[in-house]
Amino acid sequence: MNYLWALSWLVLGRVWSQSTSPASCRCEEKANTCPFIGGIPGNSGPPGPPGEKGDQAHLFPSGKSVDGKIFKTDGSQGSYEASKATCFQAGGQLASPRSSAENAAVQQIVSRHNKAAYLGMNDIQTEGTFMYINGSEVRYTNWANEEPNNAGGKEDCIEIYLDGKWNDRSCTERRLIVCEF
Structure with a gap:
């Protein structure tokens, strides 16, 4: 069990150092491809306000x-x-x-x-x-x-x-x- 605990901290440290090192990862330049450790998804938030109705003016001017x-x-x-x-x-x-x-x-x-x-x-x-x-x-x-x-x-x-x-x-x-x- 201690072995798994130590391994998880080692992996976490390595990922953290890669994702926070400016030389190794610039999310803006790599289209958000920086490595991360995923967790359990949280609850969904409330729905946003409805969007505006589309304008048909371009079809019927x-x-x-x-x-x-x-x-x-x-x-x-x-x-x-x-x-x-x-x-x-x-x-x-x-x-x-x-x-x-x-x-x-x-x-x-x-x-x-x-x-x-x-x-x-x-x-x-x-x-x-x-x-x-x-x-x-x-x-x-x-x-x-x-x-x-x-x-x-x-x-x-x-x-x-x-x-x-x-x-x-x-x-x-x-x-x-x-x-x-």
Whole structure:
């Protein structure tokens, strides 16, 4: 037993002398490779504060902020499904105005780009019952005159015109992608 005790002090002394000798170890220069004697890990500390939410401004530089939502576009276009996927990949969803102020923000973006955009609502499940992407029923609307009309029986998505009015439209056409974050 005394032999093990003496050996452990000898090893400890050797490691200590190597790790504290400036000539033999400069942790900064050796990427923290200095020898050390590891012990039993301690308890974990309390979790740190949450980080800030990432900024999507680099993906969508042109936007409007209303009621805590930010509506943005990068000027690209896509079908309804492609637009939904693009917004989801950027950490948002397809613009889904729930008030006249939010609708006005989206309208300003489409007007600036001179292109209609899909909104994040459709009546794919039940004709005539428009639902948001999350499954809740649409309460706020801003339909153009005589809309929605399901022309040709193939208009299940909603587009917003340059004047802010809505039209039901086929989901396969290409429209400006406007996301909300």
